[in-house]
Amino acid sequence: MQTIKIYDKEFTPYITDAEIQDKIKLLAQQLKTDYADKKPLFLSVLNGSFLFTADLFKHLTIKAEVCFVKLASYKGVSSTGNVITAIGLDTNLSGRHVIILEDIIDTGKTLHHFLPQLKTQQLASLKIAVLLNKKEALAYPVQVDYACFDIPNKFVVGYGLDYDGLGRNSKDIYQLKES
Ligand code: IMP
Numbered sequence: 105m106q107t108i109k110i111y112d113k114e115f116t117p118y119i120t121d122a123e124i125q126d127k128i129k130l131l132a133q134q135l136k137t138d139y140a141d142k143k144p145l146f147l148s149v150l151n152g153s154f155l156f157t158a159d160l161f162k163h164l165t166i167k168a169e170v171c172f173v174k175l176a177s178y179k180g181v182s183s184t185g186n187v188i189t190a191i192g193l194d195t196n197l198s199g200r201h202v203i204i205l206e207d208i209i210d211t212g213k214t215l216h217h218f219l220p221q222l223k224t225q226q227l228a229s230l231k232i233a234v235l236l237n238k239k240e241a242l243a244y245p246v247q248v249d250y251a252c253f254d255i256p257n258k259f260v261v262g263y264g265l266d267y268d269g270l271g272r273n274s275k276d277i278y279q280l281k282e283s
């Protein structure tokens with residue numbers, strides 16, 4: 105793998121496609137154990153989670169459903185003040201075991217602002233599963249229940265994650281190069 109350039113920034117190889125797929129398979133197995141007879145509803149947060157959601161779903165062997173919302177708070181390489189709900193919830197979640205799927209938890213702001221919308225419905229349970237967990241960056245009280253990778257507080261792209269819209273179509277994950 106080689107360094108890639110997106111706009112003005114250089115990124116170095118960080119997590120390979122194979123490592124990602126291995127962790128996602130493990131997560132699918134864990135969910136099979138935890139949700140065997142619960143027919144969970146996966147709530148995927150667009151845009152960044154589309155590949156993670158698709159790959160996880162392919163490995164799930166239990167009965168499960170999926171739906172999507174689109175939330176955004178990022179511009180460039182840092183979080184903005186606002187969380188925008190670009191596509192809202194259109195599914196009835198009452199009585200359901202819901203698992204939120206996020207590509208990455210950074211400050212936790214996006215989910216912290218979104219979670220109250222779910223609390224108005226009577227969910228059977230709610231858990232959060234993420235591909236990448238930037239633990240050190242967490243600034244809001246959001247509890248991550250399943251994380252494929254704990255990563256340091258550095259900007260990453262690839263495998264669904266973007267830098268100003270680009271970089272999502274890479275199988276591997278890259279980390280912003282120190283300048
Ligand atoms: P938070 O609200 O600060 O937790 O940020 C969550 C959202 O910001 C994620 O769902 C991503 O879409 C985006 N994000 C956070 N960190 C990164 C990163 O390192 N690269 C690309 N997108 C990121």
Ligand code: MG
Binds near residue numbers: 149150151153206207
């Ligand atoms: Mg996201």
